[in-house]
Amino acid sequence: MLHPVPTLKETPSQTAGPYVHIGLTPNFAEIRGVYDADPGSTMLTEDTKGERIIISGRIIDGSGAVVNDALLELWQADADGSYVAPMGPNSNSAPAFTGWGRQPTNGEGVFSFETIKPGPVPGPDGRPMAPHVNLWIVARGINIGLQTRLYFDDEAEANGKDFVLNKIMDPRRRLTLIARKEDGAVPRYVLDIHLQGDKETVFFDM
């Protein structure tokens, strides 16, 4: 099959800088009254189907310091493993679950998403991938957004067969993507993201 050569070049990335929260989570940045709510701050509605969970962790740099000026976006499938169909441009009825969340890290470098556990999504070969969420991270000192995934440690069998996890040659590095479950009224899955160092998270070129 012949593929066309792209006619334009992608606009180059630049760092989101130290004040990304002004633009993307203004209410968190104490800029009030411009947006009713920060986009992506709430992922759930009463009608969302699926098991309520919290996904949280810290972002840590290569010196061991927490990164308190980062911004994360999360993109995930619904409880059935489907990505939500796009909304019409003038649609007034938001779906019960959009699958998209956006959160800042706080002063302690901690992020937290209230969401549902996603179902398994078919991989390229038609076999299911293990349940996962996709993460995108920007901050001062990050020249181009970092893309990674978060998996769940109570899905060991599915994780063992996941084609993405199995692409990671060093099995120890696979663990950098697998969140640890902490039981509670709402189960919490915890994963620290290390930008650099011995525990550096696996990041993707996708």
Place this chain on the structure above:
Amino acid sequence: MSGIILPGADGALYPRNRDWHPPANTPGYKSTTFRAPKHALLSLGGTASELTGPTFGHSSLNPLDNDLIRNYSQDGSEAIGQRLIVYGQVLDENARPVPETLVEFWQANAGGRYRHRKEAYLAPLDPNFGGCGRAVTDENGFYSFRTVKPGAYPWPNGGNDWRPAHIHFSVFGHAFAQRLITQMYFEGDPMIWQCPIVGSIADKSAIDQLIARLDRHNTTPMDALAYRFDIVLRGRRSTMFENKLEGN
């Protein structure tokens, strides 16, 4: 018989040209030192997780969201500074417009001061300027907003580094793997070429893609200058449903 090309359909995204983007570690921009991953990125062909993405309708916006001169003001007073219209087209690498996608922007005020509690620059805040806005592209991929020209400002990197006037942009596209954050600069600004963050990009023609052009044709007489800034997101290879040997 020619092949049927479905824009934005099932084709994989063109691989990202990492030489065109800044590398993770750029010593001239010191904040990258401890924040740049050192392992090579793991190549991952797109799955449904990367080829889908969130969408945003026009109905989710407020009327003043794309007017930074007015959207923070409590009483209708306007922000101080050189009045600008910034507009442009969001396209993909195949030069197809990207309609109905969210574009967000943020910036310092006319004096070069951000409204942020960690900001220590001595230039004053403008009580009528918040510094953030957003728009959804129209059916032809165009966005526009009204603002004031941001000031240049000094920042703690080298001994006396200054950022050129710039506006931050965040763009979605229709696939999560198209997600992009960048900065727009202004045509003719000599400060562009001495900035360590601009200099994180190696190729001068890539930097040129970040420089908005003064557009006299779209100025508003007796009101605002206009700058045009087009944004290109990753494109998809076309999916062919019939054999076609010529290029497409």
